[in-house]
Amino acid sequence: MELSFEQKEEIGLKYVRDLLEPASPYGVKYLKNEGFYGPGQQAALEEELENVALLLEALREDEAGLRDVQHSLSYLKDLSGSLENCANQALTEVELFEISALCRRLAELKKLAEKLAVYSALHGVALTSPEGAAQVLDPEDSGRQSFYVEDGRTPALERARAEKRRLETALRQAEGAEKERLQALRQEAARAEEEELKRIYEAMSMDLRPHLPALKANVAAAGRLDAGIAKAILARRFGCVCPRIGGGALRLEEAVHPQAAAEMAARDRAFVPISLRLDRGVTLLTGANMGGKSLALKTVLLNTALALSGCFVFAREAQIPLFARIELINRDFADTSRGLSSFGGEILRLKDALAHLEEGGLSLIVMDELARGTNAREGAAILKGTVAYLSGKNAMTLLATHYDGAGALAVRHYQVKGLQKMHQGDRSLGSLSRDGLRQIEQAMDYGLMEVPPGTDCPQDAIAICRLLGLPEEILQEGRLSHGE
Amino acid sequence: MKLLDCIGDAPAVAMLGMCKNAGKTTAMNRLIRELAAAGQGPVALTSIGRDGEATDLVTGTYKPPIYMREGMLAATAEQLLSFCDVSREILAATGLYTSLGEVIVFRARSDGFVQLAGPGIVDHMKQLREELTRFGGKTVLIDGALSRLSLLAGAEGGVCVLSTGASLDRDMEKVVADTAYVASLLTLEQGQASGPALGKLTLFAEEGTGEAVSDIAALKRSGGAETLLAEGAFTESQGRRLLQAHCPKVGLTLLVRDASCLMLRRETWEALRLRGMEYRVLQPTRLAAVTVNPFSAGGWQFDGAAFKEKMQAAVPVPVLDVQE
Numbered sequence: 001m002e003l004s005f006e007q008k009e010e011i012g013l014k015y016v017r018d019l020l021e022p023a024s025p026y027g028v029k030y031l032k033n034e035g036f037y038g039p040g041q042q043a044a045l046e047e048e049l050e051n052v053a054l055l056l057e058a059l060r061e062d063e064a065g066l067r068d069v070q071h072s073l074s075y076l077k078d079l080s081g082s083l084e085n086c087a088n089q090a091l092t093e094v095e096l097f098e099i100s101a102l103c104r105r106l107a108e109l110k111k112l113a114e115k116l117a118v119y120s121a122l123h124g125v126a127l128t129s130p131e132g133a134a135q136v137l138d139p140e141d142s143g144r145q146s147f148y149v150e151d152g153r154t155p156a157l158e159r160a161r162a163e164k165r166r167l168e169t170a171l172r173q174a175e176g177a178e179k180e181r182l183q184a185l186r187q188e189a190a191r192a193e194e195e196e197l198k199r200i201y202e203a204m205s206m207d208l209r210p211h212l213p214a215l216k217a218n219v220a221a222a223g224r225l226d227a228g229i230a231k232a233i234l235a236r237r238f239g240c241v242c243p244r245i246g247g248g249a250l251r252l253e254e255a256v257h258p259q260a261a262a263e264m265a266a267r268d269r270a271f272v273p274i275s276l277r278l279d280r281g282v283t284l285l286t287g288a289n290m291g292g293k294s295l296a297l298k299t300v301l302l303n304t305a306l307a308l309s310g311c312f313v314f315a316r317e318a319q320i321p322l323f324a325r326i327e328l329i330n331r332d333f334a335d336t337s338r339g340l341s342s343f344g345g346e347i348l349r350l351k352d353a354l355a356h357l358e359e360g361g362l363s364l365i366v367m368d369e370l371a372r373g374t375n376a377r378e379g380a381a382i383l384k385g386t387v388a389y390l391s392g393k394n395a396m397t398l399l400a401t402h403y404d405g406a407g408a409l410a411v412r413h414y415q416v417k418g419l420q421k422m423h424q425g426d427r428s429l430g431s432l433s434r435d436g437l438r439q440i441e442q443a444m445d446y447g448l449m450e451v452p453p454g455t456d457c458p459q460d461a462i463a464i465c466r467l468l469g470l471p472e473e474i475l476q477e478g479r480l481s482h483g484e
Numbered sequence: 485m486k487l488l489d490c491i492g493d494a495p496a497v498a499m500l501g502m503c504k505n506a507g508k509t510t511a512m513n514r515l516i517r518e519l520a521a522a523g524q525g526p527v528a529l530t531s532i533g534r535d536g537e538a539t540d541l542v543t544g545t546y547k548p549p550i551y552m553r554e555g556m557l558a559a560t561a562e563q564l565l566s567f568c569d570v571s572r573e574i575l576a577a578t579g580l581y582t583s584l585g586e587v588i589v590f591r592a593r594s595d596g597f598v599q600l601a602g603p604g605i606v607d608h609m610k611q612l613r614e615e616l617t618r619f620g621g622k623t624v625l626i627d628g629a630l631s632r633l634s635l636l637a638g639a640e641g642g643v644c645v646l647s648t649g650a651s652l653d654r655d656m657e658k659v660v661a662d663t664a665y666v667a668s669l670l671t672l673e674q675g676q677a678s679g680p681a682l683g684k685l686t687l688f689a690e691e692g693t694g695e696a697v698s699d700i701a702a703l704k705r706s707g708g709a710e711t712l713l714a715e716g717a718f719t720e721s722q723g724r725r726l727l728q729a730h731c732p733k734v735g736l737t738l739l740v741r742d743a744s745c746l747m748l749r750r751e752t753w754e755a756l757r758l759r760g761m762e763y764r765v766l767q768p769t770r771l772a773a774v775t776v777n778p779f780s781a782g783g784w785q786f787d788g789a790a791f792k793e794k795m796q797a798a799v800p801v802p803v804l805d806v807q808e
Contacts, residue, residue, distance in 0.1 A: 077577070077579075092562075092565075093565065093572065093574055094562050094565065094574060094577060094586075094588055097574040097577065098577060101577075145575075146573050146574055146575045146591070147573070147574040148572075148573035148574070148593065161571065161594070164571070164594055165594060168554075168594055168595040168596070171595070172595075187569070190569035190596065191569075193569075193571065194569070
């Protein structure tokens with residue numbers, strides 16, 4: 001399953017993933033490569049989610065301990081290049097230093113991680129002792145934090161260094177021609193030292209090779225632990241819950257879109273959580289303009305994508321089937337730059353999504369006002385045909401639309417509650433135009449309610465226009481042709 | 485006289501040169517030797533940008549490399565390590581980067597030659613100095629550059645040594661005058677602005693808020709003591725326009741970040757000064773000594789004793805012949 005960068009941005013997944021703050025480059029890499037879990041990976045996904053749950057528990061029971069682990073993780077440097085190089089070439093002194101530092105830090109991380117009560121229950125984060133590699137790099141077991149090859153490592157090194165030292169001592173007092181003679185001799189001794197060191201570094205690199213798989217496994221485990229902690233911290237911050245994975249229906253209780261919620265909070269508005277259930281077949285979503293239909297679609301997509309990438313979800317409760325694909329079919333402004341009209345781009349995406357259906361596996365298809373870019377009569381026909389086609393397929397489809405007539409074929413139908421409060425009262429409020437946007441926000445009920453499939457779409461467009469302050473003459477004209 | 489005596493126990497010493505082949509590296513080596521002999525505790529070496537090549541990249545003349553002593557620390561770019569023939573104990577990879585790779589800190593386990601390339605960003609230099617101090621460096625010697633004085637900012641109690649020599653010009657009088665000018669920049673007193681800068685140039689009355697100056701040639705002055713704060717460089721053309729401006733210069737103080745921001749020719753600087761203008765810097769430098777090198781890369785040479793004597797008469801700090 002894949003989503004494009006633009007789609008991840010569009011549905012808010014990028015926003016949420018950017019809120020994850022791993023402490024180490026290995027955590028960053030783990031999250032970057034994690035992707036989505038799909039069919040056949042239920043156990044793996046559940047293990048990942050269980051890790052988050054356990055780390056959330058650790059955050060609750062032993063926050064200081066977990067912060068120590070995170071702190072220790074923050075000292076890990078990305079040495080994947082050196083670990084790769086080591087397999088077929090000699091490492092430099094700086095690389096050898098870095099790997100010995102990595103061994104020390106991994107040993108410390110292991111010690112701290114093992115103090116966590118939940119550690120042994122975590123999946124795929126077993127750290128092993130890097131002693132073997134450390135032994136290669138510091139055979140004297142000096143325990144030093146630095147990297148230095150002692151004179152006694154080889155007789156040749158000992159000889160070169162002794163000669164060099166003798167000459168350097170003599171040089172401290174020497175002058176003129178004698179100084180130059182000693183300099184030349186010293187240069188030779190220095191060259192001999194360098195050559196011998198090169199041989200020693202080669203030998204060390206070779207001796208490190210058998211320990212590379214363990215080191216790589218260790219940094220991978222550290223990365224997974226780091227990513228899990230980041231996910232747990234995010235889950236705690238937003239009160240996210242663990243989704244149940246699998247089952248024949250998608251269910252969200254009081255789901256929230258955190259990016260939209262943050263934007264609304266900045267304007268003193270509260271996000272109205274949405275609850276819905278999708279089964280195989282088409283679920284319709286209708287409602288007033290500005291009633292938050294698109295946002296509802298994004299909330300479903302975002303939380304599904306989060307669950308399938310091993311994160312807790314922004315909801316009170318969630319059940320997410322293990323989809324093979326998530327398809328978002330909406331109008332995309334990038335299409336125009338490819339020479340497609342927005343309608344053309346949308347139809348091509350629909351065609352691709354339908355083609356994917358034949359590959360097997362359950363799809364989630366989300367469509368935001370399919371075919372709105374064309375004339376209403378044909379648009380409604382295309383929509384109706386699509387709904388009929390999708391009704392028998394292995395897909396759960398959520399479709400937001402203004403078109404009437406598709407409802408009869410839908411398995412379920414939700415409507416944005418919309419301007420109902422106003423309908424019951426005075427619908428012809430004309431004085432709201434000064435701050436229409438705010439008025440609409442106040443009058444609009446963004447909640448979803450289930451209605452019998454086929455219920456007519458609410459006709460709120462003219463009321464919305466009036467609230468936004470469009471001249472009354474236009475609205476009268478519109479009303480006449482609308483048959484009122 | 486020892487160079488070390490001029491330095492005292494300054495925690496940071498920046499070596500600056502008036503030109504190529506001014507004897508900066510010779511002066512640095514001399515200071516290293518004196519510090520080693522005095523046994524004052526670990527010395528740490530680094531550089532602003534790259535330095536320490538065996539031949540000068542500009543003129544192709546032989547350039548003495550830096551020779552460090554056992555026990556000293558050095559910070560240099562990873563790619564230059566293979567050009568250092570000192571036995572190295574790697575202490576840290578700093579996470580600070582230069583165009584020649586990450587800055588690595590090592591301890592010399594023998595005497596030997598080093599090539600230095602340190603950070604070129606103010607904050608990074610500050611971090612590196614702290615790191616070197618953490619590893620026990622008591623005196624940090626920085627192979628510096630006049631044009632990059634700002635990189636030495638925040639070195640509390642730090643000093644600098646200015647090297648000059650015959651390579652600057654065939655005319656000894658000119659070398660002395662130019663060097664004296666730079667020495668006067670490096671000894672400017674600290675000034676303060678009474679408010680934040682409001683633009684490239686801000687004029688502050690003695691007390692009260694500043695006013696942005698859009699055209700320096702039309703500078704209006706109240707008559708009292710005022711400070712003209714320049715954000716960034718104060719250039720030669722700005723200097724000349726200020727000179728031509730019909731305003732009194734007495735009572736006017738020009739305030740810049742550090743001496744490297746004053747990009748005035750000596751004549752312009754002097755003309756403004758004679759008309760009563762004063763100069764101040766936000767980050768003062770402490771010039772500890774001037775070293776002279778009577779030999780030039782061009783083949784000519786000055787009379788060593790006369791050169792030193794004339795220089796001593798022109799600058800307010802001790803003058804040493806770098807070869808002595």
